[in-house]
Structure formats: C-alpha cells, structure tokens
Amino acid sequence: MDIAFKCPNCRQELEVDAGASGQLLTCPTCAKPVTVPPPDAMNMKIGVASNSSAAAKEEKHFSVPVTASPSAPLIKKSAPPLEVAAKEGHKQVRIKTIRHTDCKEVGHDNFDKVVSEALAKIGETDLVSINTINYSYIEMGTQKMLTDFGVLIVYRG
Numbered sequence: 001m002d003i004a005f006k007c008p009n010c011r012q013e014l015e016v017d018a019g020a021s022g023q024l025l026t027c028p029t030c031a032k033p034v035t036v037p038p039p040d041a042m043n044m045k046i047g048v049a050s051n052s053s054a055a056a057k058e059e060k061h062f063s064v065p066v067t068a069s070p071s072a073p074l075i076k077k078s079a080p081p082l083e084v085a086a087k088e089g090h091k092q093v094r095i096k097t098i099r100h101t102d103c104k105e106v107g108h109d110n111f112d113k114v115v116s117e118a119l120a121k122i123g124e125t126d127l128v129s130i131n132t133i134n135y136s137y138i139e140m141g142t143q144k145m146l147t148d149f150g151v152l153i154v155y156r157g
C-alpha cells in the first residue's frame, strides 16, 4: 500500500510506502525535506494493481526512497549482484590438512604439487591462511616414530 501526496513546496506528486508515514524524505524535484503525511482515504492508493495499464500509467508518480536523513543521497551504491551475495552467504570457514607423508609415492614427493593444486582449487579470494604443522607417525616398514611436516589451510568454501 502506497501513500500518494504532493510536495508542499513544489507540488510534485510523490508516492511512498505507507510504512513511511511521518518520516522525512527529500523531494526529488525541489530537494526540500518533505514529511510523509499519514495515510487516509484521500491519499491511499487502493487497488492500483487491478487498474488497467492505461490508468496505471496516468497514476505514475515519483517513487521516493525513504531516508532517515533529508540530506541522504537518493541514489544508493548498488549492492553486489545477488548471485555473488548468495554464494558468499553460504560459505563457511573450513580447514584442509595436507600431510607430507600422504603426498609421497615411491620415488616421488608430490607435496608441493598437492598443496599447489589444493590452493588453486580454493582460489586466492577464499584463502584465509596457511599454517605449517608438524606431526609424528610410525613408519610402517621400520616401526620407528618419525616426525614430518604438513600444512593446514584455512579457507572459505
């Protein structure tokens, strides 16, 4: 439900949401502060949606965003695209632990490659931090306790 009324200064027809009643806004035509009048039978726009398109066209008014301050700009900086916002909104901080021993094959040490691939998959934007870790394990062949290293990647995903 909208309230339609005229700017008391320049008589420009304005239209705002009924919830804005009593609030101060800036007239887009004369840039003067205007107080939104309370909704009543005279200015309540009832059933506009059911009007014919021709009638709706005649009823076209300026739609004015309601602002708390009369000096606030009418044009706001556009929000990020919805798909980006949605994508960011679902992201959580996660960790990925890569142990050096898990990357070793016979005659090959793939640690750098595995970490690089993990980082490429996460992407620079979502990377929070990389931390080195040390851990102990018992080597299968020798049954000796060995110490090795790895990385703990903190990321958003």
Ligand SMILES: [Zn+2]
Pocket (backbone or CB within 6 Å): 007, 008, 009, 010, 011, 012, 027, 028, 029, 030, 031, 032
């Ligand atoms: Zn005005």
